[in-house]
Amino acid sequence: MEFVCNLPTKIYFGDQLVLLGKELEKYGKKALFVYGGGSIKASGLYDRVTGLARGAGIELFELSGIEPNPRIESVRLGAKMCKEHGIDVVLAVGGGSVLDAAKYMAAGAKVGFDPWLFLSEHAPIEEALPVVTVLTLAATGSEMDGGGVITNLQTHEKLGRMEDILRPKASFLDPALTFSVSAFQTAAGSADILSHIMETYFTTEPDLYMLDGIMETLMKTVIKYAPVAMKKPDDYEARANLMWASSWAINGFITGAKPQAWSVHPMEHELSAFYDITHGLGLAILTPRWLEYCRNEKTLPRISRFGENVFGLAPSGDLEKDADAAIKALSDFLFGDLGLTSTLGGLGIGREHFAQMAQKAVKGGVVEGFIPLAAADVEKIFEMCL
């Protein structure tokens, strides 16, 4: 049981954005400044970032309009701008979509080929420009990991990859920058954080006791604070806990010696690729059905433990009953406390592409997660979500 733990991203947590200029100037004088829509202008963050960067003598080249579920077209444009302007560092300000896109721009800047090949053909990523991030949404964990997911709407593909070289050099995590996140985005982001942990937590492999406990703590943190942040958007304690839990859910620490294929994310990526729905919402709809589908003699103890240690349910002595209760507690949280839409039907999605999406989710093979899932299994799980 071997693993490598490599967490090189320097995190500035709290009100430390004033150090942004100093951090950027470590890498050079020209930054590609990547962001999404107008929200950072409305909030004043745009002015703070540009002021701090220019105050440190950094020349900024702006690329705005990065989409939720970021598109390969944006990545291509960013990589081209890096080459044209001799960019030294990519500065990503926003949520996971902006950060993910920025990472592939940073890698694309170093190659002569279409950056989509990083995703579609797993083309080698041997070099990348340094990436510095300012996070405005607790959800994907992109601020501390080497991952990124890019959508190609032409091919109906949403593909991701994890590489240490794509980990940001530094990330600024100020919980106050997430006060303006809407209740819906807070809920969807929280469902995303939970899913990252659950993809690792639900396993039939023996685990390190310590990491199980840490995963349970992270899940309890999300369950405790997501509803608080939805009701009181400027609750610093809630936003801080969500933000830090989000980073640790996916930076590689909890995976430890127990890597396994993720199950729910590949299914959700098909939903987003076909219907462009919010990632966390898709995960929320899928997860309880996936757990239900995974129930068997081997998985029941783990599902029951989840109910006991994460939701504080008293064990009944009957694993079947305890698993029922655990899955119900999770559904109640996602669709009750977080108020997320509970079915694909509720989003106007029908079964017409399920067979095709299922094939793509398992890449024509079998995903070896909590239970092995072939295309037929995934199709059944999609059906359960209708």
Place this chain on the structure above:
Amino acid sequence: MEFVCNLPTKIYFGDQLVLLGKELEKYGKKALFVYGGGSIKASGLYDRVTGLARGAGIELFELSGIEPNPRIESVRLGAKMCKEHGIDVVLAVGGGSVLDAAKYMAAGAKVGFDPWLFLSEHAPIEEALPVVTVLTLAATGSEMDGGGVITNLQTHEKLGRMEDILRPKASFLDPALTFSVSAFQTAAGSADILSHIMETYFTTEPDLYMLDGIMETLMKTVIKYAPVAMKKPDDYEARANLMWASSWAINGFITGAKPQAWSVHPMEHELSAFYDITHGLGLAILTPRWLEYCRNEKTLPRISRFGENVFGLAPSGDLEKDADAAIKALSDFLFGDLGLTSTLGGLGIGREHFAQMAQKAVKGGVVEGFIPLAAADVEKIFEMCL
């Protein structure tokens, strides 16, 4: 509430020592190979390390005989060897003492003055040679932090310091290398790990919920597995959990936004400096008395919570009673399950230096920890340990 999280050490966990040569050659061709006594020769580790390093074309310069409670004389010698031989990287193989000494050798190699000034005068550490470690004892966490404690027996001083620049570049953590650790050293190391967490956990500041839960998980991990490893030294699961918990107890992650002065370590450093006792044993003797001394209206809730969440004690509704039970559970663990000597008297230590040690522990001032401790307080705590 701001903090910086910076964890640059790359960890190779499990049976991956075969990558040692590849890691060393990143930094150059000449390594100072620092280790303690003959135990790594007896275990075969010496031969593996030298074979792997030489196989990668690394020239090794050996410095053995690093003491438990490592001495400044060893550090001076190592720094001198680094300069004389043009060393590129310091390779430390052993427990925390060897690693601590190696860090100050790496820093001493870059300056013209006596490295003791790093400790006694807080002389600036602006540069250091890269340090790579192979850990053989789970205790101090030196493999992933920037700390190190050095003893000067001439001045009766045992002083430490934390600097990011002293964090190892890479550490090899193979739990199997700790199979040969004796029951006593396993117990003392486990007391050290627990103490690192407790120094942070016991606070009257409000905390991040997430980090509290993670600290409780780390403490539960030590409490569960230390007795297992003592009874069955080659229990991989137990050794792996202790080893990984040890690194995370002190790498800075759990401190988060809540830095406070440590209380028990400065007291223990005086014990070790005066009597050269095993660090973890000194911590074990001091900790329950320190908690007892800290009891007041403000601290009782935290002590009670510790009993409930770490030892699984049922709350009685009476905080005084719950704190009693928590401190008793800790004592039972340290002196019962771990079998450590419970008093200073049991080690042949009397009160003759208490006043002087107490003055030195608080540096003539007040340590602001769980409760503020002046010299008179520390002296009383020493008395409680007799």
